[in-house]
Amino acid sequence: MADAIARKHDPEYRGFASDNYSGVHPEIMAALATANGGHQIAYGEDDYTEAVQQVFQSHFGPGAEAFPVFNGTGANVVGLQSLTERWQSVICADTAHIHVDECGAPERMGGLKLLTVSTPDGKLTPELVDTEAYGFDDEHRAQPKVVAITQSTELGTCYTPAEVAALCEHAHARGMVVHMDGARLSNAAAHLGVPFAEFTTDAGVDVLSFGGTKNGMMFGEAVVVLNHEAARGLPYLRKMSMQLASKMRFVSAQFDALLSGDLWLRNATHANAMAARLAGTVRDVPGLRLTREPQANEVFAILPKDVTARLQKRFRFYTWDEETGEVRWVTTFDTTEADIDTFAAAVREELQAVKA
Secondary structure, eight states: OOOOOOOOSOTTOOOOSOGGGSOOOHHHHHHHHHHOSSOOOSTTOSHHHHHHHHHHHHHHOTTOEEEEESOHHHHHHHHHHHTOOTTEEEEEETTOHHHHSSTTHHHHTTOOEEEEEOOSSSOOOHHHHTTTOOOTTOTTSOEEEEEEEESSOTTSOOOOHHHHHHHHHHHHHTTOEEEEEETTHHHHHHHHTSOGGGGTTTTTOOEEEEEOGGGTOSSOEEEEESOTTTOOOHHHHHHHTTOOOTTTHHHHHHHHHHHSSSHHHHHHHHHHHHHHHHHHHHTTOTTOEESSOOSSSEEEEEOOHHHHHHHHTTSOOEEEETTTTEEEEEOOTTOOHHHHHHHHHHHHHHHHHHHO
16 A cells, blocks of 8 residues: 655645635545445436535525536536527626636636626626616627626625625516626625525525635535526536536535535634634734725735735735735635734734834
8 A cells, every 4th residue: 555645735834815725624524535435326426416406405495406516617607608698798897706817718618708897896786787788689789698796706795685686686677697606605694694595596696606615625616506497508518618527426525514514604604703803903003904894704905015025925815906005815714813813913024124
């Protein structure tokens, strides 16, 4: 038997660039071990994928159907394709992940025209949707069909159930449908203090991308169909888009562990609390300005660029806006209070060095 591989990283290191940097939650790792061994039918005909349908239905209603996929970009592209014809378009915020962080996948792989709207806080409103929801039946314009929203948004803000319901009602009245990118859906639910269904199924969302990787899973997301009249072709689109896992049991078992109990809520609540702690710790540090109050697990602040450069040599995080100097810090399920205090002390130290 071969020896185990040597550890190649420092397990004590913590970064604040993304919740994708964290490892796998121990309960998820245990679920993977449980699902291992023996043979199970491939491509989703396994016992774990069958069982996880009931788990998703417990959160999103008896009509929900989940299609596990590999990653968030795949979930978004497959979900959006299921809602559109080739001549139709998608209205989204100009900060939306599908627009700025997916390397053109919706356009290149999905053949979708994105109609972007500038927003002050990452959230669309019915009025903002209407700036692009026009030209219906005009053969010269890509026909608006989908309103795509992100929960929580790329700016760390969360739509309330009432805001989602207003958008869905507005879109449906115009013959459009609503897709929700829920890469951090659990963080939004934890912030809002309501069940998933209250701001998805009950609010009128048609198709949802449900995120697992950012909330403690090793890999895997899911396209969740809430309105079967709006979506079609998911099994074929998933395969065609290279998102059909042969050993799907290992994606489904993770979702079972995450969603059957309260692991999803524990992880998201902790990540959100660490973001709030970070914001509270650095709020009054001279030379730093928080650009918005954190709602989920992201903190945005403006720092002098030289301070950012020095900090990034010690802790990995991203510059969000090169022009203004805004940076983004992300916390996750395994971020500790000590991690926050160490990082906040480094921020304070680097800012004080400017005055020295």
